[in-house]
Amino acid sequence: MKFPASQTPQPQPPLAPGALVPRFAVLVAGGSGSRMAADRPKQFLLLRGEPVLLHTLRRFADPALGVAEIIMVLPADQLATWQGLCAQFGVTIPHRLVAGGATRWASVKAGLAALGAHPAGLVAVHDGVRPLVSRQVVERTYAAAATHAAAAAAVLPKDSVRLVSPQGSAAQNRSRLRLMQTPQTFEIDLLRRAYAMPELATFTDDATVVDDLCRVQLVEGDYRNLKITTPEDLVVAEAFLSMGE
Numbered sequence: 374m375k376f377p378a379s380q381t382p383q384p385q386p387p388l389a390p391g392a393l394v395p396r397f398a399v400l401v402a403g404g405s406g407s408r409m410a411a412d413r414p415k416q417f418l419l420l421r422g423e424p425v426l427l428h429t430l431r432r433f434a435d436p437a438l439g440v441a442e443i444i445m446v447l448p449a450d451q452l453a454t455w456q457g458l459c460a461q462f463g464v465t466i467p468h469r470l471v472a473g474g475a476t477r478w479a480s481v482k483a484g485l486a487a488l489g490a491h492p493a494g495l496v497a498v499h500d501g502v503r504p505l506v507s508r509q510v511v512e513r514t515y516a517a518a519a520t521h522a523a524a525a526a527a528v529l530p531k532d533s534v535r536l537v538s539p540q541g542s543a544a545q546n547r548s549r550l551r552l553m554q555t556p557q558t559f560e561i562d563l564l565r566r567a568y569a570m571p572e573l574a575t576f577t578d579d580a581t582v583v584d585d586l587c588r589v590q591l592v593e594g595d596y597r598n599l600k601i602t603t604p605e606d607l608v609v610a611e612a613f614l615s616m617g618e
């Protein structure tokens with residue numbers, strides 16, 4: 374499903390990859406995967422014979438995107454596991470490892486701190502467990518962030534939506550709702566300022582962290598950019614990959 378014509382994101386001016394504004398990426402993979410309930414964190418489960426996280430890393434290493442530096446955030450006790458997988462799968466893509474925190478917010482904050490004192494640039498924050506993100510979606514968020522300072526991928530809900538309360542439930546106008554995806558991409562200084570503030574329980578993604586400082590431009594995401602969360606997501610992801618996605 375596409376955005377309605379009235380809300381279609383405006384075409385973004387083309388930005389040559391890596392030109393003018395340096396591009397960075399923080400891949401957050403510091404979670405434990407409790408909903409997957411597997412024998413290891415879901416970012417290490419195999420998808421088409423390779424770890425989920427390796428698929429994600431490859432997407433950001435696409436030279437066409439011109440990403441200058443990739444930070445990968447992992448659970449503090451899983452750094453050696455990933456290093457072992459990198460050796461096993463012959464991973465040569467340059468990336469820097471950082472120990473994450475107890476929440477996604479803390480992991481993003483740790484990744485951002487590791488990026489260091491770059492005075493300018495765009496940083497894409499992406500879930501390590503969204504291995505099917507397309508180059509087009511990533512590029513869209515970088516290009517929109519170059520213009521608007523803050524941009525995030527989103528899709529329209531496909532199902533009907535209701536708000537539940539103790540009184541019952543009420544239908545919602547789904548054309549006014551969006552399902553948020555990653556990447557969520559920002560001017561680096563803006564993201565640093567946002568993550569310098571205290572964590573709130575309402576922070577479910579990076580857009581919610583930035584909201585008080587800057588309007589976040591939504592760009593069209595992709596239904597195939599699924600977040601591997603529960604076991605059936607792996608089956609769907611396998612199917613997409615077998616279609617050559």
Ligand SMILES: Nc1ccn([C@@H]2O[C@H](COP(=O)(O)OP(=O)(O)OP(=O)(O)O)[C@@H](O)[C@H]2O)c(=O)n1
Pocket residue numbers: 401402403404405406407408409416446473474475476477478480481499500501502503600601602
């Ligand atoms: N402390 C945390 C928690 C989550 N994440 C990352 O944030 C992304 C989205 O989180 P989610 O899908 O909820 O992953 P988990 O926290 O691992 O899963 P669950 O909530 O089922 O335990 C994932 O790439 C996850 O690794 C993170 O970097 N650090």
Ligand SMILES: C[C@](O)(CO)[C@H](O)COP(=O)(O)O
Pocket residue numbers: 477500552553554555577578579600602
């Ligand atoms: C960041 C995110 O993927 C956007 O949809 C999502 O909010 C992560 O949520 P989770 O509760 O950590 O799965």
